[in-house]
Each structure stands twice: as C-alpha cells, then as structure tokens.
Amino acid sequence: MDDADLIRGTLAGRREDFDALVERYQKPIYAFVYRFVHDYDQAADLVQMTFLQAYTHLGQFAGRSSFTTWLHQIALNQCRAAHRAGRAQQYVPLDDVSEARLAAAGGSPAPDSTDPGWKPALERQIARLPLRQRSVVTLRLFSDLPFKEIARIERISENSAKVNYHHAITRLRQWLRENES
C-alpha cells in the first residue's frame, strides 16, 4: 500500500494503517530529529510528538507535497519549538574537536577527510549553525530531500534554500580551517 492508501485508511478509522505509516517513517524522522538536537532521549520524544501531530492533523494533509516532506515539516516545527523552549540547546565543547583530532590523527594538525574522528565533531558543529541553515543542511545531506521540497518545508524560495545551504557549508568549512591551524 502506498502512503495515499494508508492515509485514506487512517481517515476512514483504521488505526493500523497509521501504524504502518509510523513503521515506514520513524527511522528517517528519528535520524533527522537526532541530527537537529543531538540527544537520543529528546529525539525519541520529538519523534513521538511528530507522529501524534501528524495523526491529529492528517485530515489537513492536502497532498500538495509528499507525505515525507509534510512529516519533516512537522518534525522541524517540533525541533524549533523545543529549541525555543531551551531544551534543544546544544553546547558542544570545543575540546571534543581537539581530542578527536589528536586521537585519530596522532597529533597531526591537518584534518583528514578519511578521519572518522572528524565526522562526529563536524556533525556536532552543525548544531551550532543558525536554525535555518541547520535545518537546510540536515534536510539536504541527511534526509536527501531536493531543494524544492526543503524550500516548501522552510516556507522560503528554492533560491533562498540554496543560499542558506551555501552559507552553512562555507561556515562549516571555515570551522574546519580554523581547527587546522
């Protein structure tokens, strides 16, 4: 059954159809939320709230976007609400970066793209980006959504989504360079 069938079934009162939607999308939504908040427990809570919101407002899903885009939009709103409430603030200790680099590269100052120690540090650095840049990068790189869908989720133009992505990537690159020296 495709998403549209399961949505129709849910609206007709078949809760097991919504269970099927949860099973289909809980992992990608969890991955998206986790990358936003970098906290397992909070990510689990936000995923649950995302699906409850989706169930409550399922009748308003008009099919103008894909169901996964709509779910990501709800998840992003949950992340933002949590951020506003101060519960998603991530304080990434900069020391982590040095430790990762030293541990993986044996004290070499130059980061290596094959160095697995840089990935978690760089990923945590995403949590320090401004909210919009963070969500655009996360949706693009980890949820593999096209910019058109990202623009729809963010309620901005596609061009603006690309500009935000550009700023985020160059900022992350700058952070890498600063830690090289």
Next chain:
Amino acid sequence: MMRRSCRTFQPLLVDYADDALDAPGRQRLEDHLAECPRCRTDLAALREVPSLLHRSNVPDPGDVFWLHQRRAIGRAIRNLPEPRAAGWLDRLRPTFAMPSLRYPIAVAVSLAVALAVYRFAERPPEMSQLGASTEQVAQLDNQSLAALHDLMQAVVPTDESLSQGSADDETLLAALPLNELVGVAILPEAPRAADLEESELEGIDDLIGDLG
C-alpha cells in the same frame, strides 16, 4: 570582502557542486570562477564538506527501541479523536496562511474596504438631505444642483433668512409660478414653463414634490 556578483552565483555554485546546473548556467558560472578565487574556494567547500558528512549515520538504537516507540505512539493515538478529512474551508486555510499570499490578500481586502468607504463617503450630503432620488440627481449637473440648492433656500426660507430678505424678493417669488421658477433657476437654457409639454411640467412637479 564578498563582491555583489558573488552573491548571485551562490545558488549556482550549489547546483554546480551537485552537478545539477544547466549548460547556460554552467558556462556563466565557469566564466566567473575563472576570475574569482573566493568562489573557487566556496566550490571546494561545497564538494568537500558534504562528502565528509554524507556517509555518517546516526547510530541505530535497535529493534527494541523502534518497537517500543511504535507501541507508545499506537497507545497515544487511541486517546486522540479520530482524524477526519478536511472540508473545503480547511483546505483553503493553509493557502491563505502562506507568507507569499498573506500580504497580497491583506492589501486586497484593505483596498476593497477603503474603496467601499470612499464611495459611500463621497455621496453629496446635501442631496440626501434634499431627499432627491438617485435618478433625479444623476440627471442634474453641478451648476443646476447649486442653483437648486439656492432655490430651496429661497422657497423654503428659514425664519432668519426671511426676516433678512427684502419685500421685493418675497413679492417676486410669490408672483412666479413655482414650475417656471424651477425652470429658470435649474435650467437657464431651458424653455419657459409656457413652452413645456404638460407631461414635462408634471415631471417637474414631481421633482419639487420629492424635494419638498
């Protein structure tokens, strides 16, 4: 310092790094890259950083976690009212909530209200006070309206204006037939009352009756 033109190339750089830029855009960007070291650096970043991040995965919490979460969601939705398909009004609501449409709609509604108020306020108050019908007013030009107003002041004088008027004025008014008086005052170029058809005189009588 970033040049203004570099900003316009930022979206193109993103597409170029994704190999999603069309041929004309590609040519334009490559011409720019040939002379802009900063954009070349940005392009390198757009290729390098995603490759660092793209392969990383969120650690899987395990099957027990996923099952537990599905059950928790399933239990929670049993306590919620069943969702229903939205009506046409609910489906329109997100459209009106879109930022791109919100302001045009607000401006259009404001203009409509302002136009309605303007048209209502523009009605000459003296006409409504005189009690003339819309059709009658529409047939009169401004000069005739002013003359009619003056005439009404003369025909139905206030106590104050009557005391100030001369005896000759009163005599003159009393001597003239009202129909003829209106013809002279309103339509200076119009024929005298004696030249008018009876039906036309009746029309003027009706008009005077309405105004009175």
